[in-house]
Amino acid sequence: MSTPSIQVSALFDVDKIRKDFPVLKQTxxxxxxxxxxSAATAQKPFAVIEAIRRFHEVDCANIHRGVxxxxxxxxxxxxxTRAKAKRFLNARSKSELIFVRGTTEAINLVASSWGRKNxxxxxxxxxxxxxxxxNIVPWQMLCEEKGARLRVVPMNDRGELILxxxxxxxxxxxxxxxxxxxxxxxxxxxxxxxxxAMAHKAGALVLVDGAQAAPHLKxxxxxxxxxxxxxSGHKVCGPTGIGxxxxxxxxxxxxxxxxxxxxxxxxxxxxKTTYNDLPYKFEAGTPNIAGGIGLGAALDYLTAIGLEKIxxxxxxxxxxxxxxxxxxxxxxxxxxxxxxxAVLSFxxxxxxxxxxxxxxxxQGIAVRTGHHCAQPVMDRFHVPATTRASLAFYNTPAxxxxxxAGIGKVRExxx
Amino acid sequence: xxxxxYQEIILDHSKRPRNCRAMEDANRHAEGYNPLCGDxxxxxxxxxxxxxxxxxxxxxxxxxxxxxxxxMTESLKGKTRxxxxxxxxxxxxxxxxxxxxxxxxxxxxxxxxxxxYPARVKCATLAWHTLKSALSGPGEHGSAETVTxx
Numbered sequence: 125m126s127t128p129s130i131q132v133s134a135l136f137d138v139d140k141i142r143k144d145f146p147v148l149k150q151t152x153x154x155x156x157x158x159x160x161x162s163a164a165t166a167q168k169p170f171a172v173i174e175a176i177r178r179f180h181e182v183d184c185a186n187i188h189r190g191v192x193x194x195x196x197x198x199x200x201x202x203x204x205t206r207a208k209a210k211r212f213l214n215a216r217s218k219s220e221l222i223f224v225r226g227t228t229e230a231i232n233l234v235a236s237s238w239g240r241k242n243x244x245x246x247x248x249x250x251x252x253x254x255x256x257x258x259n260i261v262p263w264q265m266l267c268e269e270k271g272a273r274l275r276v277v278p279m280n281d282r283g284e285l286i287l288x289x290x291x292x293x294x295x296x297x298x299x300x301x302x303x304x305x306x307x308x309x310x311x312x313x314x315x316x317x318x319x320x321a322m323a324h325k326a327g328a329l330v331l332v333d334g335a336q337a338a339p340h341l342k343x344x345x346x347x348x349x350x351x352x353x354x355x356s357g358h359k360v361c362g363p364t365g366i367g368x369x370x371x372x373x374x375x376x377x378x379x380x381x382x383x384x385x386x387x388x389x390x391x392x393x394x395x396k397t398t399y400n401d402l403p404y405k406f407e408a409g410t411p412n413i414a415g416g417i418g419l420g421a422a423l424d425y426l427t428a429i430g431l432e433k434i435x436x437x438x439x440x441x442x443x444x445x446x447x448x449x450x451x452x453x454x455x456x457x458x459x460x461x462x463x464x465x466a467v468l469s470f471x472x473x474x475x476x477x478x479x480x481x482x483x484x485x486x487q488g489i490a491v492r493t494g495h496h497c498a499q500p501v502m503d504r505f506h507v508p509a510t511t512r513a514s515l516a517f518y519n520t521p522a523x524x525x526x527x528x529a530g531i532g533k534v535r536e537x538x539x
Numbered sequence: 540x541x542x543x544x545y546q547e548i549i550l551d552h553s554k555r556p557r558n559c560r561a562m563e564d565a566n567r568h569a570e571g572y573n574p575l576c577g578d579x580x581x582x583x584x585x586x587x588x589x590x591x592x593x594x595x596x597x598x599x600x601x602x603x604x605x606x607x608x609x610x611m612t613e614s615l616k617g618k619t620r621x622x623x624x625x626x627x628x629x630x631x632x633x634x635x636x637x638x639x640x641x642x643x644x645x646x647x648x649x650x651x652x653x654x655x656y657p658a659r660v661k662c663a664t665l666a667w668h669t670l671k672s673a674l675s676g677p678g679e680h681g682s683a684e685t686v687t688x689x
Contacts, residue, residue, distance in 0.1 A: 476601030478576050479545075482656060486541040494576055508577025508599065537545060538554075538602065 155488030310459025311467030571669030
């Protein structure tokens with residue numbers, strides 16, 4: 125099979141970048157690892173691994189408490205990540221950035237704190253047809269508790285949201301719209317800026333699930349005018365168990381705390397507790413300090429390469445991969461949006477995704493198979509599951525060739 | 540390599556599953572579902588007294604789960620309810636223990652390779668979970684609830 129005609133830019137030095145990722149230098153089942161599952165979790169560069177190691181070896185102490193040297197060092201390093209996250213998202217102030225475990229916790233925080241206070245019986249919450257379960261279930265739970273109604277923006281056969289239908293759903297009862305910036309199962313990049321403006325016109329707030337966007341494109345929460353924006357550390361080459369919730373100050377200030385405990389208080393007596401200021405009001409208990417410091421290193425790493433450069437290179441990889449897979453007989457892409465991140469989700473006639481995943485794995489190729497925590501998306505396309513190759517800036521055209529050749533072997537076996 | 544898992548018999552039964560049909564006169568049936576991969580299976584069993592007279596299935600699934608359902612329905616015919624349940628126990632042991640006590644599973648031994656693919660064990664056991672439900676449900680008709688592998 126000849127290689128696709130798409131030229132992938134030689135200006136992006138992917139060979140040099142790959143040297144930053146120790147995990148990529150290994151064989152799996154005797155074959156060089158081809159890691160195509162970055163939408164599940166991204167690999168970690170040395171800079172992140174080193175920052176976490178340094179914290180544990182040199183600076184380890186609890187934060188925001190001690191007067192001693194180590195506590196001050198660890199506090200400074202942890203809080204520096206908040207400043208980095210502010211720049212990464214272009215927030216107005218550091219106090220608008222809340223450390224959370226990940227995008228899922230961020231959404232639950234807003235649903236629980238803002239939602240319980242502001243959503244009443246008869247109100248409406250709008251989600252979209254391409255959401256991850258984590259941006260459906262917390263809203264469903266809130267609606268059930270309050271007697272509110274969950275409404276869903278439909279999508280077309282390419283996996284693009286239908287904005288005319290979205291507009292019809294918005295009404296004075298709409299309290300909040302929760303939408304993904306980029307779909308994890310399909311790769312669709314939603315027109316969030318336009319959709320936020322539409323929601324605001326109707327008087328609704330917007331929460332954007334940025335888990336799949338933050339690693340791949342430049343996010344500017346002020347330009348988007350997002351009310352809440354969430355992303356996970358582990359998808360931006362940082363560690364697991366840490367993430368960021370951005371919220372506009374006025375909204376966060378008016379919200380009750382999410383969890384009670386240490387750090388989120390100013391004074392405590394058995395009669396009354398007064399809460400701390402933003403952002404600490406939402407950060408009860410000793411946080412994932414090492415994770416926060418690792419996330420800071422990850423944001424530095426991505427920023428040094430440049431999100432615009434990453435997006436441009438990944439787009440070339442996407443075009444290359446789309447052409448390579450289109451040549452495979454019986455293969456159908458699921459998710460063909462015109463604005464798309466580097467996700468190749470597909471089905472092959474007569475071969476179950478789990479069999480595809482197992483046979484690819486034995487060739488050293490890591491892909492995700494299943495419903496990708498987006499069962500409504502699978503139902504919409506009438507498939508039980510797909511095989512998903514999700515790309516990152518450390519992937520190469522040669523790895524896509526390996527995927528295409530691997531799928532060839534799958535077809536031989538099950539023909 | 541991957542042929543340890545996808546042995547010829549498995550590939551054959553996944554491409555040309557036996558007893559893959561609905562059964563009008565079944566007196567026991569059950570539905571199985573693996574939410575992880577979306578595999579769905581409907582199992583039909585015809586009992587005559589204590590004896591499995593016939594077994595069949597319909598559904599959609601991966602090669603492992605389809606072949607497992609196909610070979611299971613073949614192996615059930617003529618067994619007593621007790622023998623069928625014993626076979627189920629032995630099959631489960633084959634897939635989940637390193638040193639299964641019994642090696643007398645006949646054709647079903649082709650599934651021994653699944654042991655090395657922990658992520659795929661549930662694919663191979665879906666049909667058997669469903670069988671347990673069909674045989675242990677109340678009265679004549681088996682369980683009304685869909686069994687899941689979770």
